[in-house]
Amino acid sequence: MAARFDRDQLQDALDRLGEAAAANHTQLDLAVYGGAALMLASRFRYASExxxxxxxxxxxxxxxxxxxKVARDNGWAADWLNDAIQFHLSPAATQSDDHLEFGTYPRRGExxxxxxxxxxxxxxxxxxxxMRVADPVKGPLEARDIRKLMAACGLTGIDDAIAILGQYFPxxxxxxxxxxxxLKHVLSQEDPDDDPPDYPVRDL
Known part of the structure; x- marks a missing residue:
């Protein structure tokens, strides 16, 4: 199993990528998804691999x-940064309407x-x-993410969730x-925590 990292470790890694970009006189833009996006910008996901x-x-x-070098120094998987999700992204989503700038790196310096x-x-x-909630390993975490994101969107019902799905994946x-x-199973459960369903949050 690949080594997992927390928010602070990821921010440090992004600092290093930002420093490398600046040293090469480049402005690099990265759109981050999945657990890493939640870890960076929510109060309810704490680790990713x-x-x-x-x-x-x-x-x-x-x-x-x-x-x-980040992978070697931290003992992370060689593909800790990857674009395998590209195939699953929605052609209906736009940078301006469906993404938010989270931050710039390094956090100090150019x-x-x-x-x-x-x-x-x-x-x-x-x-x-x-919909990977049936996965024996990641399923419970995926279900929790869905419940928290639905709450962040102000949604309570299955039809509302499917309507959001339809906006991006008709x-x-x-x-x-x-x-x-x-979703019937996911929404029948309660989270045994008080983590607020806030997303996106820039200043945690």
Whole structure:
């Protein structure tokens, strides 16, 4: 199993990527999704084992070297930063309407990296499309993410959640029997914590 890291460790890694970008006179923009986005910008996800990003095309050599060094120094997986999620992103989502600038890195010094996170609605739609709540390992965490994101969006019912799914993935919403069935189970549970369903939050 890949090593997991927390928010502080991820922020430190992003600082290093930002420093590398600045040293190469580059402004790099990364859109971050999944558990890493929640870990950065919510009060209810505390660890992840990778960072899902939208594709930025061919990686420059300096970025590959910086990512590899972060992995080696921290004992993380070689692909801790990856764009495997690109295939699952919605063509209906736009940078201006469905993403928010979370911050710049390094946090001190000349910024070379800007990090964006998806809106609560878009991230919820991505979670609903994947619907991995039956996974024996990650399922409980995925279910909790969905409950918290629904609360962050002000949603309480299954139909409301499917409507959000339909905004970004119309075909999935048109045939959402799986999502409806699993959402009944997800929403029948309660979270044994008081973590507020705040997302996105820039200053934690």
């Amino acid at each position: 990778d960072v899902d990003i939208a594709s930025i095309g061919e990686w420059p050599d300096w970025l590959r070297k910086a990512v590899d 910024p070379g990296l800007r990090v964006f996170v998806p809106s609560a609605e878009y991230l919820l739609a991505l979670k609903l499309k994947a 075909r999935s919403a048109a045939d959402a029997d799986k999502q409806r069935f699993l």
